[in-house]
Amino acid sequence: MNKKLVDMSINEFCKELASSSPAPGGGSTGALAGALAAALATMVSNLTIGKKKYAEVEESMLKIKEEARLLMSKMMSLIDDDTNAFNQVMAAFRMPKDSQEDKKERSKAIQLAMKGAADVPLEIARLSVGVSNLCLKVAKDGNENAVTDAGVGARLSEASFYAGVYNVKINLSSIKDEDYVNNANKVIEDLASELEKNVKPVYEIVSKL
């Protein structure tokens, strides 16, 4: 069994990413960006909790911290999930296509694997919006000394969101199930406007630095 991507050192992961193998690629990298954004939101909440000056937001910060840690852990799982889903698509394409029966089976397997490969980045996009909301909360109410970290978190959650979106879209172009495609496009549209509402105010806060 190959080493899990999250167990690789940063050094190793970058080198593996840069290699001529298409996986890991932008999807897994987007999940990593989302995990980093969630980690930054966690850090800002940690730097706020227990401080007298921020006693008023103590309870909400404790909640944010738990949510951020959960999102970080989910995003970390998606780093490997995305690469595994891509490898499933590759495996489906390698299925035999000698007989009519073979061809039918292969085509079915490809469609199924394609949906799997779209589901993962859709989840990355969905979770990124959640992360961006936590970055907004810590940018507004968290320790002022760490406001740049909230800002970087918001920027990374946006990058993670679009990494998810691009990788959903590229897979949708090969999926024949129209209901699936229409639904995914609708979800993306809704998420994009939600993301905007979260990150814009953060960028305004940090632009005053």
Next chain:
Amino acid sequence: MNKKLVDMSINEFCKELASSSPAPGGGSTGALAGALAAALATMVSNLTIGKKKYAEVEESMLKIKEEARLLMSKMMSLIDDDTNAFNQVMAAFRMPKDSQEDKKERSKAIQLAMKGAADVPLEIARLSVGVSNLCLKVAKDGNENAVTDAGVGARLSEASFYAGVYNVKINLSSIKDEDYVNNANKVIEDLASELEKNVKPVYEIVSKL
């Protein structure tokens, strides 16, 4: 001696980032985002080089690959540099301030360390613009099948750029050398417009997916 950040596993780095210690923070994370973006540009060039269909751009892709690998390696160094520069600031603040002489020495050391802590993210911002330019080149001329990876690279180079900018600005607010501050602000302004010129066309290309 502590373990270098780039030698930590992704798992470890995220946990260290999320902790209540302010370093590593947004600056190191921005450098990591820049390294990932450069790795994606390298990957797309690797997926283009040696392909008949892209023979015409072979030479420029080989050049892009070398530049991207260099930027990736520089960004990886900046991951640790940023945290080390922050620790230097903390060390300067811990210097004795008993006598007038102490106070003068301490104040000088703080100003010097602050400049160091601004220089590193300024370099992150500068290199990010270079990475964004390589992402534009591979999005335009690279293997079409990897266009989403070029798009994710551009998004991450933008996040890396702003991570640099925010961390320069927060340090500038404590630097008394006006020439240094004015120069840094001017550099950031120029870089921001250059970044825009690189990422906008990439976002247009991938929005057509």
